[in-house]
Amino acid sequence: MGKLVSSSSIKMVVSSETRAGILEQFKRNIADCQLVDDNDDYVIKWLVVRNFDLVQAEKMLRRSVEWRRANGVDEILHQWSPPLVLVKYYPMSVIGNDKFSCPGKLTLKFWRKKNYFIYLFFINENETVAVLIASFGKADWRGILQSVTKRDYLRYVIYMAEKNYATMRKTSLLTGKSIAHQTFIIDLDGFSMRQRTYRPFREIGIEGIKMSEANYPESFRRVFIINAPKVFTFVFSMVKPFLHQVTLDKISVFGFDKNEWSAALLKEIDADQLPVYYGGTMTDPDGDPKCSSKLCMGGQVPQSYYLKVMKPIPKSYMTSLKLSGGSKTKLEYKIIQANSMLKWEFMTQEGDIDFGIHYMEKNGERVDLVNNKRNENNFTLEEGEIVCTRPVLYVVEFNSYNCLRSKEIWYRIIIDFP
Structure with a gap:
């Protein structure tokens, strides 16, 4: 040293x-x-x-x-x-x-x-x-x-x-x-x-x-x-x-x-x-x-x-998504107007999932805007937003880390035009 x-x-x-x-x-x-x-x-x-x-x-x-x-x-x-x-x-x-x-x-x-x-x-x-x-x-x-x-x-x-x-x-x-x-x-x-x-x-x-x-x-x-x-x-x-x-x-x-x-x-x-x-x-x-x-x-x-530990309660407007052990799901959103706002919120009762947002360049290159983030906290609602500066296809990705257990996710993703 x-x-x-x-x-x-x-x-x-x-x-x-x-x-x-x-x-x-x-x-x-x-x-x-x-x-x-x-x-x-x-x-x-x-x-x-x-x-x-x-x-x-x-x-x-x-x-x-x-x-x-x-x-x-x-x-x-x-x-x-x-x-x-x-x-x-x-x-x-x-x-x-x-x-x-x-x-x-x-x-x-x-x-x-x-x-x-x-x-x-x-x-x-x-x-x-x-x-x-x-x-x-x-x-x-x-x-x-x-x-x-x-x-x-x-x-x-x-x-x-x-x-x-x-x-x-x-x-x-x-x-x-x-x-x-x-x-x-x-x-x-x-x-x-x-x-x-x-x-x-x-x-x-x-x-x-x-x-x-x-x-x-x-x-x-x-x-x-x-x-x-x-x-x-x-x-x-x-x-x-x-x-x-x-x-x-x-x-x-x-x-x-x-x-x-x-x-x-x-x-x-x-x-x-x-x-x-x-x-x-x-x-x-x-x-x-x-x-x-x-x-x-x-x-x-x-x-x-400390954040209050509460069992998450899915909201009525959320969509349910089941991930089998070790699997991933990609949700695609075509942005037709630059500077639109992509907003998300999601929760899970099992935790230990990955969340990220990216888009693909015309040459096939991936551009990460929200890096895949491992979410282990199964007691809070995760939410956020990004500005979609380009009119391209944006991909929201959920990934399950645990290969043995399936996960259920409740999410809502909306696009607000500028």
């Missing part, structure tokens, strides 16, 4: 046909996209995570633009209020900046070699980078996930990502310094076996990672995982397949040797930007070394926040 696998540059050899410049070509290719941020610092991230493959980078970005529109992401900070339990007990906070805090930009340089161009991309080390601390080990994940629906939890992950990006963009404008990345500290101290073996936490964690990697690429400059227990290697092996290589290259994992990981943190972060608890000099006004007024450290969730 403790080794940081990272590279200061990403190299890619491309043919002379692209000598006009990958970045400028990419910007022309996506000129019709309504981006949340058209700054070069934002645009270039999609190229980096796809190794400057113009086709793959454009495909990834366009899918994300579609995902944002379908799920109302651009409006989430203004039109959605997160559940109080997440605000109080979700253990992630911005604490300060790292050492690289002078004005700077992402840089793309070119080096010609015979008939090829080698493109070097690197982060200018004169860039302000926000520092995030996530005390994952101290969080009551069972309590959190029993207090909110899966939909609200994932929306909060989006909400936090959008909030962080909005703060970075605002600070960039105010200071004139480029702020395009974050340094992320994940503290696993207190991460118990009870938490690790809680299947809903593992599954929603992977779902959140997949969503973040698909829509918030190249977000981190460095990722420090500290106080990792020995079994973390097994946990990390389940997560790694869902992380881009450029993300993996930035991750450094440390055990419980505070001298080792605090020294590594202080190489990247000035002491006055880091709480005493993490090896810095920052304290609260009352001397608290954890800076509890600035950092959410998680903690036990009171049961008063």
